[in-house]
Amino acid sequence: MKFMTSPSPAESPGNSRIVDYDSGFDYCAFWGNRDYEQWVEARILRRLLPRLGHADWFADFGGGYGRNAIHYRSVAKNVVLVDYSVTQLTRAAQRLGTEIAAGRVHLIRADLGRMPLIDSAVDSAMVIRVLHHMTDVDRCLTEMSRTVARRWLVDVPIKHHVLARLRSLRSGQSGQLRGPTPIITGSTEYPFYTFQLGAVRQSLRRSGFRTHTAASVNNFRRWDQVLPASLVSGLRPAVYSMELATQRLGRGWWGPSQFLLATRSRPREVSLRSLAAETPAHLSGLAERTCCPSCHGNLSWSDAAAHCTKCGRSYPRRAGFWDFTMGLPER
Numbered sequence: 001m002k003f004m005t006s007p008s009p010a011e012s013p014g015n016s017r018i019v020d021y022d023s024g025f026d027y028c029a030f031w032g033n034r035d036y037e038q039w040v041e042a043r044i045l046r047r048l049l050p051r052l053g054h055a056d057w058f059a060d061f062g063g064g065y066g067r068n069a070i071h072y073r074s075v076a077k078n079v080v081l082v083d084y085s086v087t088q089l090t091r092a093a094q095r096l097g098t099e100i101a102a103g104r105v106h107l108i109r110a111d112l113g114r115m116p117l118i119d120s121a122v123d124s125a126m127v128i129r130v131l132h133h134m135t136d137v138d139r140c141l142t143e144m145s146r147t148v149a150r151r152w153l154v155d156v157p158i159k160h161h162v163l164a165r166l167r168s169l170r171s172g173q174s175g176q177l178r179g180p181t182p183i184i185t186g187s188t189e190y191p192f193y194t195f196q197l198g199a200v201r202q203s204l205r206r207s208g209f210r211t212h213t214a215a216s217v218n219n220f221r222r223w224d225q226v227l228p229a230s231l232v233s234g235l236r237p238a239v240y241s242m243e244l245a246t247q248r249l250g251r252g253w254w255g256p257s258q259f260l261l262a263t264r265s266r267p268r269e270v271s272l273r274s275l276a277a278e279t280p281a282h283l284s285g286l287a288e289r290t291c292c293p294s295c296h297g298n299l300s301w302s303d304a305a306a307h308c309t310k311c312g313r314s315y316p317r318r319a320g321f322w323d324f325t326m327g328l329p330e331r
């Protein structure tokens with residue numbers, strides 16, 4: 001994998017490597033010639049997001065530049081988009097400027113394994129195309145789960161999909177596809193992880209969620225990249241129909257992305273933080289749902305920064321987003 005065409009890993013304060021998309025990789029351009037994948041994901045999000053129920057507060061974990069914002073506008077009143085990448089968040093701030101100004105969307109820079117959100121801060125959430133970057137997926141799933149009160153959508157890159165099974169027959173390495181250990185591909189510098197679906201479901205169960213495999217997605221990934229353009233337009237209707245059929249029939253085994261609906265077994269109420277008198281009114285909803293990612297103390301908010309009243313750390317507002325990565329201690 002070459003540096004300029006791949007997302008880059010950064011060291012997080014907790015020492016886990018974060019693929020932060022900040023070193024020249026153009027994630028917007030990546031979507032330039034991926035009509036099939038765009039169509040597939042738009043379709044599945046339109047179908048599954050309403051099943052989360054209407055959310056007063058919704059989180060897009062690893063939301064990048066806000067590519068999927070169009071899909072949760074109709075199911076969420078307020079949105080928190082959490083990502084580690086300065087580049088993606090800066091872009092998101094430009095794309096979602098109107099909603100940010102209206103106080104409907106809040107952009108937060110944080111590690112998904114250590115977020116400034118209180119328990120059950122949001123009613124529902126989603127994490128799309130992110131887990132394959134996670135060196136410590138259990139820690140991140142536990143942390144994301146902690147902040148969800150009701151239900152969320154989890155896109156799991158699985159290691160045992162049909163194509164991987166066929167490839168493993170050829171290479172004689174089918175043993176790797178069994179068991180809970182993730183498979184690492186890519187390079188040591190830029191690893192990509194794929195998981196056993198059962199292991200991810202178990203991790204979510206430990207965090208208090210029952211899961212349902214709602215769809216197998218991207219079942220014919222890159223078909224339009226490998227075939228000649230002259231064939232692609234003719235085959236498109238057939239492949240799109242097959243995609244829709246396998247989204248249901250291939251649940252749990254066919255496609256590389258399996259979408260889980262995770263529902264909290266015992267619903268939890270959020271216990272909002274009390275607000276300091278000087279909290280700006282347009283930040284009050286966010287302020288009630290956030291805490292210091294380092295010590296979990298209360299934050300006092302101004303338009304320029306959130307300040308922890310317990311440990312004294314300050315988290316500044318940068319170009320349109322709140323930066324909760326600054327000055328965190330090693331864990």
Ligand SMILES: C[S@@+](CC[C@H](N)C(=O)[O-])C[C@H]1O[C@@H](n2cnc3c(N)ncnc32)[C@H](O)[C@@H]1O
Nearest residue numbers: 020062063064067083084085111112128129133
């Ligand atoms: C492939 S992009 C997906 C973005 C978006 N969900 C989408 O579907 O377009 C992966 C995103 O995850 C973010 N990311 C990866 N690991 C993260 C972590 N540990 N904490 C926060 N963000 C992370 C990256 O910065 C990047 O924006």
